[in-house]
Amino acid sequence: MRLIIYITILLGLSACSTTIPNVSNYLLPNIEASSGSSRIEVARIELSEYIDHKDVVLELDDGSLHRANFHKWGENLDDGIARLLERSNGGGKPIRVELSIARFHGSESGSVVFSGKWREEGDGASPWRSFDLESDVPKSGYANMVEAQAALVGELRAKIVGAVGE
Amino acid sequence: MSKPQANIKKSKRISAIWILPLIVFMIGGYVVYHSIKNQGPKITIEFSNAEGLVAGKTKIKARSVDVGLVEEVRLSADHKTVILSARLDKEVEPLLTEDAVLWVVKPRVGASGITGVGTLLSGAYIELDPGVGEPGRRDFEGLEGIPNTPAETPGARVVLRSENAKSLNVGDPVTYRGFRVGRVETSGFTPADGAFEYEVFIEAPYHELITTSSRFWNASGITIQADADGLSVNTASLESMLSGGVTFDLPEQSQPGEPIENGHEFELYANAKSVQDDPFEHFIDYLLLFDTSVRGLKKGAPVEYRGIKIGSVTDISFEYLPEGSTINIDKIPVPVRIRIDPARLEWGDTMEACMNLAGEFSHRVDVGMRASLETGSLLTGNLYVSLDFYEGQEVAEIGTMGELMVFPTISTGLAQIAQKVVDVLDTILELPLTETFESAGGAIDKASKALESVNELAVNLKELMAKEEMQKLPHSIQKTLAELQTTLSGFSEDSDFQRNVGDALKQMESTMGSLEELADTIKAKPNSLIFPGKRKDDPKPKAATKNKQ
Incomplete structure (x- = not known):
């Protein structure tokens, strides 16, 4: 009888235990530094509320947004984007820009989007210019998605340098 | 044999079965009566908006003790305000007095500091x-x-x-020699007399520092002033410069004064210097009429007696002249209103002293006392008024113009020299040419001497400008401004201070977001703190399919 009680208690306790999966943290991987003489200096980045945190955001097939429980950004997202935009070999006078980012996430179906607006900062602030970039993710998984997102930041950097001029 | 007949009787008794509902009804009635009897008062509160106020959640507190709950939040009939209905505990009914006040306690950042931080987590509440x-x-x-x-x-x-532009805000600190002793409670403007009026509360025991002789002045900002005394820069403490405020003290030379009563009115001076310029309560008003230009004479310029300040200029305006007297434009005197403080002559700061000194001046005018314009600073060209005795003056007396006494004036100093030069030129022009020719030799000698004097003056001036102190002056001013700029840059938009505050706020916002999420989880599943449950694995992003664009 006593044995049965012990077994029951053990089974009861084992029901309370849970397995916690590991949390993966990501940094936007470095992209190739720009080769031209122009370099970008980020004055300010404003993130949409839905990405202004450390959870990686995934758009599900039904159109809803999912904040990942076990996949996190390892740095503030605005810091990461600024880091990639400012990555340059050029030593000329910097282009000071401010950005407002509307969308920056991947989707369950294998694509990444990056859209928003930017403008040059200065005494006479230039008008806002919008950008809307999208690309496919060649392989599955969060790491590949983050890599594709970093590539889009690189595209934006080229766009800004091209617009302001070498 | 007859058939038996049932004897049916109508019962008049109420069935015992009704006793139970009756008891239940009585108990129910008692419960309702007891509930109504012990119900606390219901009040309505009108606010301009209901930010942070939630029906069924927002509490009403008195001295931080819960005394009621907001039951309903609705728009007013005209949709311009919101009306809150709240039920209070019965025990606090005596607190709902005619002058009771209610306000929303929530996080606020103002000149008096940051308040209501505790409500960041607990939510806003209404204080009674x-x-x-x-x-x-x-x-x-x-x-x-x-x-x-x-x-x-x-x-x-x-x-x-104060008749100056609005300079104080509600909540601004009141300081005494840099120590905070009270706050500005109300600020208003009375269009009738064009004055700003501020009500200020001084906490005990510091209110005993205030007497009828106390003077209040604006402690904020930097004042750079060029007047008859030269250039002066006045600054308050850095805290006052940033947050504003008012300070008070007894001016130099003044007596301690009498204790004040609630509601005593004081003039709010623009800065500490204006307090030192006119610190006294009782003074004599005189009007001076000058025939020469008063350019360089400003309000607040000193009135001196043999180099000692005894009063100040309070106004310069043609409005003191009688109506119609400005028609002959070549004969318009310039009226200058001055005040003379008997206390500066050690006659005391009383009405009696004013009467006595006015009488004394009347006698002294008979023996040549006159007011004149003098140059106070060659650097700024500012003038001041001087009272002194002059021999050989025509008989004059103190007259009146409107309600003011008119003190006789005399042209002296540069103005008098200019007048004399004109007189001399007139005289020269009137001389016959022949006589002029004869005395030409002597005149040339005099002119030569005059030129020598001018030369000597120029050399002296050059020596003065070459002095090390004069050379250092611009550098010192530049250095002071640079230091001031460095200090203020610490609070600029790009400063570390601003960045740290921004980071801290962002961190706090993130924490609040997490807490909100936690609260939602607990609300949905109250036992989730103990039995968190297994979180679902995240969906995995797939690779893009080849036929996808």
């Missing part, structure tokens, strides 16, 4: 300050901010009046 009036009030108008100090708080309330 009972007051001391008769109880019975049910409808209240809520205050937008923290109310004035309760009436029973020990201390003193004084009123400050």
Whole structure:
């Protein structure tokens, strides 16, 4: 009888235990530094509320947004984007820009989007210019998605340098 | 044999079965009666908006103790305000007095510091300050901010009046020699006399520092002034420069004065210098009429007697002249209103002293006392008024113009020299040419001497400008401004201070977001703290399919 009680208690306790999966943290991987003489200096980045945190955001097939429980950004997202935009070999006078980012996430179906607006900062602030970039993710998984997102930041950097001029 | 007949009787008794519902009805009635009897008062509060206020959640507190709950939040009939209905505990009914005030406690950042930080987590609540009036009030108008100090708080309330532009805000600190002793409670503007009026509360025991001789002045900002005394720069402490405020003290030379009563009115001076310029309560008003230009004479310029300040210029305007007297434009005198403080001549700061000194001046005018314009600073070209005795003056007396006494004036100094030069030129022009020719030799000699004097003056001036102190002056000013700029840059938009505050706020926002998420989880599943449950694995992003664009 006593044995049965012990077994029951053990089974009861084992029901309370849970397995916690590991949390993966990501940094936007470095992209190739720009080769031209122009370099970008980020004055300010404003993130949409839905990405202004450390959870990686995934758009599900039904159109809803999912904040990942076990996949996190390892740095503030605005810091990461600024880091990639400012990555340059050029030593000329910097282009000071401010950005407002509307969308920056991947989707369950294998694509990444990056859209928003930017403008040059200065005494006479230039008008806002919008950008809307999208690309496919060649392989599955969060790491590949983050890599594709970093590539889009690189595209934006080229766009800004091209617009302001070498 | 007859058939048996049932004897049916109508019962008059009520069935015992009704006793139970009756008892239940009585108990129910008692419960309802008891509930109504012990129900606390219901009040309505009107606010301009209901930010942070939630029906069924927002509490009403008195001295931080829960005394009621907001039951309903609705728009007013005209949709311009919101009306809150709240039920209070029965015990606090006596607190709902005629002068009770209610206000929303939430995080606020102002000149008086950061308040209501505790409500970041607990949510906003309504604070009730009972007051001391008769109880019975049910409808209240809520205050937008923290109310004035309760009436029973020990201390003193004084009123400050100023005709200068608005310089104080509600909540600004009142300091005494840099120590905070009170706050500005109300600020208003009276269009009738064009003056700003501020009500100020001084906490006990510091209110005993205020007497009838105390003077209040604006402690904020930097004043750079060029006047008859030269260039002066006045600054308050860095805290006052940033947050504003008012300070008070006894001016130099003044007596301690009498204790004040609540509501005593004081003039609010623009800065410490203007207090030192006109610190006295009693003075004599005189009008001076000058035939020469008063360019360089400003309001506040000193009135001196043999180099010692005895008063100041209070106004320069043609409005003091009688109507129609400005028609002959070549004969318009320039009226200058001055005040003379008997206390500066050690006659005392009283009405009696004013009467006595005015009488004394009347006698002295008979023996040649006159007012004149003198140059105070060659650097700025500013003038001041001087009272002194002059021999050989025509008989004059103190007259009146309107309600003011007119003090006789005389042209001296540069103005008198200019007049004399004109007289000399006139005289020369009137001389016959022949006589002029004869005395030409002597005149040339005199002219030569005059040129030598001018030369000597130029050399002296050059020596003065070459002095090390004069050379250092611009550098010192530049250095002071650079230091000031460095200090202020610490608070600029790009400064570390601003960045740290921004980071801290962002961190706090993130924490609040997490707490909100936690609260939602607990609300949905109260036992989730103990039995968190297994979180679902995240969906995995797939690779893009080849046929996808």
